[in-house]
Amino acid sequence: GQQLNQSPQSMFIQEGEDVSMNCTSSSIFNTWLWYKQEPGEGPVLLIALYKAGELTSNGRLTAQFGITRKDSFLNISASIPSDVGIYFCAGQNYGGSQGNLIFGKGTKLSVKP
Amino acid sequence: NAGVMQNPRHLVRRRGQEARLRCSPMKGHSHVYWYRQLPEEGLKFMVYLQKENIIDESGMPKERFSAEFPKEGPSILRIQQVVRGDSAAYFCASSPPAGGGWGEQYFGPGTRLTVT
Numbered sequence: 001g002q003q004l005n006q007s008p009q010s011m012f013i014q015e016g017e018d019v020s021m022n023c024t025s026s027s028i029f030n031t032w033l034w035y036k037q038e039p040g041e042g043p044v045l046l047i048a049l050y051k052a053g054e055l056t057s058n059g060r061l062t063a064q065f066g067i068t069r070k071d072s073f074l075n076i077s078a079s080i081p082s083d084v085g086i087y088f089c090a091g092q093n094y095g096g097s098q099g100n101l102i103f104g105k106g107t108k109l110s111v112k113p
Numbered sequence: 114n115a116g117v118m119q120n121p122r123h124l125v126r127r128r129g130q131e132a133r134l135r136c137s138p139m140k141g142h143s144h145v146y147w148y149r150q151l152p153e154e155g156l157k158f159m160v161y162l163q164k165e166n167i168i169d170e171s172g173m174p175k176e177r178f179s180a181e182f183p184k185e186g187p188s189i190l191r192i193q194q195v196v197r198g199d200s201a202a203y204f205c206a207s208s209p210p211a212g213g214g215w216g217e218q219y220f221g222p223g224t225r226l227t228v229t
Contacts, residue, residue, distance in 0.1 A: 006155075031216060041222055041223070042117075045217055045218070092216075101206075105154060106154075
C-alpha cells in the first residue's frame with residue numbers, strides 16, 4: 001500500500017530556532033494535511049494543501065505542496081516551548097480509497113527553553 | 114463544545130470482552146472516519162462511514178471489528194472478543210458534507226483501549 005516517509009524522526013532544538021520537516025511518497029497525492037499531536041490528545045489540523053506548488057502559512061507555520069505532488073514540507077519559524085509535540089503529515093489520493101488519509105510516522109519536536 | 118467528541122476516553126477490557134467506542138462528529142459534519150494508533154506510530158485508517166452507510170472499510174480487520182453510524186446517535190466502533198493486540202488509541206474524525214469525503218478531517222481526543 002501507499003506509504004509516507006516522514007523525516008526527521010525527532011528534533012531537539014533551542015527556543016527561537018527555525019524547524020523544517022518533510023514528507024515524501026512514492027506515489028502522487030492530491031491533498032496534503034499537516035497535524036500536531038500532543039500527549040493524550042487527538043491530532044489537531046494545522047494546514048491543508050490542495051494544489052501542487054501551493055504555499056500556505058498559518059502564523060509561524062508554513063507548508064508547501066511539492067510540484068511533483070509526491071512531497072510536502074512544514075516549516076516552523078522562531079520556535080517556542082509550546083511547539084513541542086509530534087507533527088504528522090497525511091495525504092489523500094483521489095485514486096485510492098475515498099476518505100482514506102495516509103499518515104507518516106511523525107516528527108517528534110522537543111524545544112529547549 | 115463544537116468539536117468531535119469521543120467516549121470513553123479510557124477503556125479497560127479483559128481478554129474476550131467486548132469494547133464499544135463512541136464518536137459524535139462535529140456539528141454539521143456527515144462523514145465519520147475511524148483510525149487506530151499504536152505507540153510511536155502514525156494513525157492507520159480503519160473505516161469511513163456516512164449516515165447509515167459504510168463507504169470504505171478497507172482498513173478494518175476482517176473479524177471481530179464492526180462499525181456503524183446510525184441515522185440518530187453517535188458512530189460506534191465495536192470490537193468483539195478483544196485480545197491484547199487490540200490495545201491502542203482509537204481516533205474518530207469527521208469532515209463536512211461539502212468535501213464529499215475529501216479534504217480536511219477533524220479529530221476527536223481518542224479512546225485509549227487497554228486489554229488486560
